Amino acid sequence: MKVVNEVNWMIGGPQGTGVDSSANLFSQACATAGLWIFGKREYHSNIKGKHSYFQVRVSDKPIHSHVDDVHILATFEDSTARLHAHEVVKGGALIYDPTKIMLDDLDLKSGIITLPIDFNTTLRHVAEVTGEEYGKLAIIKNTIAVSASMALLRMDISLMEETLTRIYTGKKAKFVGLNMAAVKKAYEAVDALPDELHAQFPYHLEPKKNTPKRLLINGAQANSLGKLKAGCRYQSYYPISPATDESNYLESHPEYGIAVVQCEDEIAAIDMALGAATTGVRASTATSGPGFCLMAEGLGWGGMNEVPIVLFDYQRGGPSTGLPTRHEQGDLMFAAFGGHGEYPRLVMAPSTIDDHFHLAFESFNYADKFQTPVIILNDKFLTHSLETIPPFKEDHLVIDRGRLATPQELETAIADGKGFPRFRPDAKTVVSPRPYPGQEGSPYWMTGDEHDDYGHITENPETRMKMHEKRMSKYKLMLEQIPEDRQFSLHGDPNADITLVCWGTTYGVLEDALPVLKEKGIKANFLHLRMLVPFPIATEKILKKAKKLVIVENNFGTQLGHLIRMATGIFISSQVVKYTGRPMSLDEIVSSVEKLSKKEIKPEMDPLTGQSIEKVVLTYGL
Amino acid sequence: MVSKLQAPLTVAAYKSDVHNDWCPGCGDFGILQAVQQCCAELALPPWETMVFAGIGCSGKVFNYMSTHGVHTLHGRVLPFAVGAKLANPDLEVVAVGGDGDGYGIGAGHFVHAGRRNVDMAYIVMTNEVYGLTKGQAAPTLGRGQQTKSLPQPNTNDAIQPLALALSSGYTWIGRSYAFDGKHLKEMIKKAIDHKGMALLDVLQPCPTFNDIHTAEWFNKKVKGPGENVMLPRIFNINEAGHDGSVKDPTNFDEVADKQRKAFEMAYYYGDRAPVGLFYEIKLPTYVERMQAQAPLLKKYAPARVPYEDASHLPTTDLSKSYEEFLF
Ligand SMILES: Cc1ncc(C[n+]2csc(CCOP(=O)(O)OP(=O)(O)O)c2C)c(N)n1
Ligand code: SF4
Ligand SMILES: [Mg+2]
Numbered sequence: 001m002k003v004v005n006e007v008n009w010m011i012g013g014p015q016g017t018g019v020d021s022s023a024n025l026f027s028q029a030c031a032t033a034g035l036w037i038f039g040k041r042e043y044h045s046n047i048k049g050k051h052s053y054f055q056v057r058v059s060d061k062p063i064h065s066h067v068d069d070v071h072i073l074a075t076f077e078d079s080t081a082r083l084h085a086h087e088v089v090k091g092g093a094l095i096y097d098p099t100k101i102m103l104d105d106l107d108l109k110s111g112i113i114t115l116p117i118d119f120n121t122t123l124r125h126v127a128e129v130t131g132e133e134y135g136k137l138a139i140i141k142n143t144i145a146v147s148a149s150m151a152l153l154r155m156d157i158s159l160m161e162e163t164l165t166r167i168y169t170g171k172k173a174k175f176v177g178l179n180m181a182a183v184k185k186a187y188e189a190v191d192a193l194p195d196e197l198h199a200q201f202p203y204h205l206e207p208k209k210n211t212p213k214r215l216l217i218n219g220a221q222a223n224s225l226g227k228l229k230a231g232c233r234y235q236s237y238y239p240i241s242p243a244t245d246e247s248n249y250l251e252s253h254p255e256y257g258i259a260v261v262q263c264e265d266e267i268a269a270i271d272m273a274l275g276a277a278t279t280g281v282r283a284s285t286a287t288s289g290p291g292f293c294l295m296a297e298g299l300g301w302g303g304m305n306e307v308p309i310v311l312f313d314y315q316r317g318g319p320s321t322g323l324p325t326r327h328e329q330g331d332l333m334f335a336a337f338g339g340h341g342e343y344p345r346l347v348m349a350p351s352t353i354d355d356h357f358h359l360a361f362e363s364f365n366y367a368d369k370f371q372t373p374v375i376i377l378n379d380k381f382l383t384h385s386l387e388t389i390p391p392f393k394e395d396h397l398v399i400d401r402g403r404l405a406t407p408q409e410l411e412t413a414i415a416d417g418k419g420f421p422r423f424r425p426d427a428k429t430v431v432s433p434r435p436y437p438g439q440e441g442s443p444y445w446m447t448g449d450e451h452d453d454y455g456h457i458t459e460n461p462e463t464r465m466k467m468h469e470k471r472m473s474k475y476k477l478m479l480e481q482i483p484e485d486r487q488f489s490l491h492g493d494p495n496a497d498i499t500l501v502c503w504g505t506t507y508g509v510l511e512d513a514l515p516v517l518k519e520k521g522i523k524a525n526f527l528h529l530r531m532l533v534p535f536p537i538a539t540e541k542i543l544k545k546a547k548k549l550v551i552v553e554n555n556f557g558t559q560l561g562h563l564i565r566m567a568t569g570i571f572i573s574s575q576v577v578k579y580t581g582r583p584m585s586l587d588e589i590v591s592s593v594e595k596l597s598k599k600e601i602k603p604e605m606d607p608l609t610g611q612s613i614e615k616v617v618l619t620y621g622l
Numbered sequence: 623m624v625s626k627l628q629a630p631l632t633v634a635a636y637k638s639d640v641h642n643d644w645c646p647g648c649g650d651f652g653i654l655q656a657v658q659q660c661c662a663e664l665a666l667p668p669w670e671t672m673v674f675a676g677i678g679c680s681g682k683v684f685n686y687m688s689t690h691g692v693h694t695l696h697g698r699v700l701p702f703a704v705g706a707k708l709a710n711p712d713l714e715v716v717a718v719g720g721d722g723d724g725y726g727i728g729a730g731h732f733v734h735a736g737r738r739n740v741d742m743a744y745i746v747m748t749n750e751v752y753g754l755t756k757g758q759a760a761p762t763l764g765r766g767q768q769t770k771s772l773p774q775p776n777t778n779d780a781i782q783p784l785a786l787a788l789s790s791g792y793t794w795i796g797r798s799y800a801f802d803g804k805h806l807k808e809m810i811k812k813a814i815d816h817k818g819m820a821l822l823d824v825l826q827p828c829p830t831f832n833d834i835h836t837a838e839w840f841n842k843k844v845k846g847p848g849e850n851v852m853l854p855r856i857f858n859i860n861e862a863g864h865d866g867s868v869k870d871p872t873n874f875d876e877v878a879d880k881q882r883k884a885f886e887m888a889y890y891y892g893d894r895a896p897v898g899l900f901y902e903i904k905l906p907t908y909v910e911r912m913q914a915q916a917p918l919l920k921k922y923a924p925a926r927v928p929y930e931d932a933s934h935l936p937t938t939d940l941s942k943s944y945e946e947f948l949f
Contacts, residue, residue, distance in 0.1 A: 028949070031949035032949055213948050213949070214948070214949055215944065215947040215948060215949075216947055216949050217947045221947070225940055225943060225944075228938055228940065228943075229936050229938050229940060230929075230936065231927075231929030231930060231936065231938065233709075233924040233925070233927045233929070234705070234708070234709050234924050234925075236701075236705065253943065254915055254916030254917070254918070254919075255916075255918065255942075256918070256927075256938065257916055257918035257919050257921075257922060257924065257927040258916070258924065258927075259708055259709065259912055259916070259919065259924040261705075261708060263701070263734070264730050264731060264733070264734035265730060267698065267701070267731075268698075268700075268701040268730075268731055268734070269701075271694065271695065271698045271701035271702050271705065272701045272702070272704055272705030272708075273705060274702060274705065275674070275692075275694075275701060275702035275703060275704065275705025275706040275707075275709070276705035276706060276708065276709035276924070276925075277705075277709075278672075278690075278692065278702075278705075278706055279672075279706050279709040279710040279713065279925045280709075280710070280925050281709040281710070281924050281925035282929075283705070283709065297695055298695065298698070301694070301695055361936075388949065391944065391948070394936075397935070397936050398934050398935060398936075399929065399930040399934045399935070399936055400934065418639075419638070419688065436925075437669065437670065437672055437690050437706075437710070437713055438669065438670050438710065438712065438713060439669060440667075440669050441669065442669045442690070443668050443669050443688060443689055443690045443691075444690065445638075445684060445685055445690075445691040445692070445693070446690075446691070446692045446693065447684065447685070447692075447693035448677075448693060448694070448695060449693065455691070456638075456640050456685060457640075457682075457685060457693075
């Protein structure tokens with residue numbers, strides 16, 4: 001039975017040997033063919049040598065998640081074959097190097113097509129026909145693996161040439177010929193397979209004509225573009241995985257006039273961004289857990305001084321250095337409560353790669369509108385996942401700098417001669433007018449100490465109350481002024497039997513799971529919280545109405561679950577969690593919801609709350 | 623709008639009416655006054671001037687100025703000030719703070735600020751104690767010394783801030799004394815005028831907690847190494863012949879020679895206290911380096927790069943960047 005345009009391809013190898021470039025080549029070729037892809041990258045905190053792999057799922061229609069079954073496993077050394085062979089489905093294919101590995105050593109299902117390619121001999125052949133030095137060709141192994149896969153999938157060889165021509169331009173154009181020699185050799189090897197083997201392999205890719213233009217992009221890139229669009233022109237950072245990619249992207253684009261400053265530590269990174277923000281520039285920093293912790297004091301200063309600033313926390317496995325290159329939704333509690341004393345902060349998390357662009361854009365408006373720090377919780381999963389998505393919609397985007405000082409207000413300040421009343425609560429807007437240094441009449445004072453309207457230090461209890469209440473009332477403004485459809489969304493049949501509750505990047509897998517569950521006779525919908533602090537209390541009615549709630553989070557203790565309980569009193573005792581450092585696959589979600597709906601899960605005691613819970617702990621993936 | 627010319631920029635124009643709560647006789651008064659005089663002499667428009675301060679007695683300077691005054695976090699005055707200067711190089715940015723703030727908790731930032739050579743003056747009030755937390759040892763207090771509130775003599779050796787500044791890349795390094803108003807004012811002016819990162823370390827008596835290095839101690843006449851006569855403890859190294867200004871920054875020998883001499887002066891081992899300009903060199907500032915990499919920043923400060931039109935629609939055109947991703 002032919003399976004057209006539904007394939008899950010995997011390539012692996014030691015870090016630093018071109019696994020990423022092969023996945024890019026494969027993804028770009030599929031995207032060029034008008035197909036839709038979702039690619040997931042897994043790698044160690046290591047530069048060279050440790051095992052890494054990339055999984056690319058290809059489809060006829062848009063997809064937002066990865067699956068467990070592998071249809072083609074492409075390897076050019078022994079470790080990947082050993083580690084992943086068992087994931088190849090019956091009817092799938094394995095591309096391997098017979099000089100490196102014996103098939104008998106692998107945990108292979110029966111009925112798998114095995115395609116031996118002697119990579120070194122192939123490279124020698126490429127060296128001969130192109131005259132290139134053999135020693136310089138190691139990286140071309142990737143092209144061979146990708147091309148053999150494409151040939152198996154019956155994609156035309158011209159697609160490889162088209163893609164390579166797009167990748168290698170200018171000075172690098174000479175690599176097209178070199179790679180094409182390898183491509184041809186790989187196609188020949190596949191052609192040489194007996195016809196009955198070809199007939200056995202059901203997976204085909206067929207180019208789709210008339211697919212509209214799409215972006216093939218990852219979360220870090222989408223996020224960076226959203227920031228640039230918003231007018232962010234100052235970023236300070238300290239290197240840390242997986243946040244660095246964003247700063248790197250921004251620094252590689254000096255044409256936008258953004259100052260990107262690599263600091264001595266994360267304390268400097270947040271404080272420099274705060275200093276920059278005081279001048280009126282839209283400023284931000286990007287970090288991950290360990291750095292985020294170091295920023296706690298600075299964020300509080302920003303809250304106290306009502307500085308618009310956006311912090312992008314690219315979550316990874318914690319605590320401490322934890323799993324530096326793996327995924328987790330573990331920083332929600334810290335984002336919500338980290339720091340001493342009380343100050344208002346807006347915490348939000350993007351749902352999809354497209355939403356990375358939009359939320360990054362919006363976040364600067366919110367920071368300006370509420371004049372307080374905004375924390376955006378990104379994560380390793382989508383930061384490094386590749387997806388084909390429609391181009392970002394830009395028509396509706398508007399810049400909102402919030403309450404700025406008017407010329408009259410500046411004039412009054414000059415006449416009064418007491419400085420600008422920067423912190424005087426405005427009867428209508430609550431937040432106060434903000435002048436920029438450089439404007440005549442602008443001078444005012446800022447201090448982390450409690451202060452009066454002008455920013456003078458005071459310990460007067462009444463002033464303290466007035467100022468503290470003003471700042472904390474921003475939570476109310478956020479709830480009122482951020483449109484509900486930006487705070488949360490409900491997907492699927494509102495009267496479903498099961499309501500899955502999630503936040504952040506589990507959105508995609510739940511979106512893909514609903515139709516699959518439906519086919520299996522399970523009526524489920526999902527509630528996604530995009531805004532986390534303040535708690536979007538309008539979700540309460542949905543939560544109360546739901547027939548059965550299941551919380552889905554990539555952490556141990558269901559951090560959103562705790563926020564929900566705090567805000568509404570609702571305790572969600574059915575839980576699907578994963579804390580292996582890997583994101584949840586479509587198969588995992590579907591099977592866990594099935595188990596919960598069939599009441600197959602034994603209750604246990606939740607060590608965090610002492611409550612009885614039914615918990616599905618997901619474990620799949622290396 | 624009131625025209626800039628209508629408001630004469632006298633010293634009074636830089637004083638806020640906030641009550642000053644430093645202890646009587648505190649050296650910080652001298653420093654504050656000198657900063658205000660400099661602002662007036664340089665006619666810095668208060669609305670274009672930002673004074674960033676650390677946390678400590680010294681940090682309160684922020685509130686006594688009527689420019690923009692920013693009281694930051696303990697040890698973090700430099701990152702805040704650097705961020706503001708890079709975001710808008712048209713602003714005059716001055717950083718001030720205590721010796722605990724700058725050389726202790728903020729030592730990491732102190733070092734890296736030197737490497738960046740941002741165009742600003744950093745004035746450190748060196749009183750050898752943590753004034754605001756009631757007199758603990760600052761990193762400038764010598765080993766074995768026991769100022770008033772130390773339960774035991776100090777167990778740590780002192781750092782030498784001028785030498786640290788030198789090895790960190792500060793391009794202007796000077797020292798002055800809080801109660802020598804004339805010298806102090808001239809030095810602050812030079813530090814502000816210098817195009818690059820300037821450190822001015824100011825010896826600041828703290829009559830409340832530092833009962834060793836008091837104003838009386840500074841005023842005493844003593845003998846220096848190899849000197850036979852009694853001379854004022856504080857002596858001006860430039861008047862004594864030290865020339866720390868590098869004439870040709872590309873001349874390796876000259877740079878090495880001036881650095882060596884500045885280093886020797888910083889470690890002056892006698893009983894006398896050297897003040898003056900120790901070292902000075904002209905190197906490209908961080909903003910100039912940034913502009914070389916992002917030419918648009920030559921035209922606009924980051925805080926002034928256009929990004930929206932009159933109806934607040936974003937004007938940043940991403941289409942060139944999209945090309946890379948479009949399939
Ligand atoms: C993170 C942090 N730790 C400790 C303190 C308490 N603290 C306030 S001022 C200060 C020392 C100030 O000493 P110095 O910088 O020398 O300034 P001085 O008071 O001597 O002018 C300390 C430790 C603080 N504010 N923040
Ligand atoms: S404690 Fe010392 S430094 Fe602080 S105000 Fe008093 S005299 Fe000045
Ligand atoms: Mg001190």
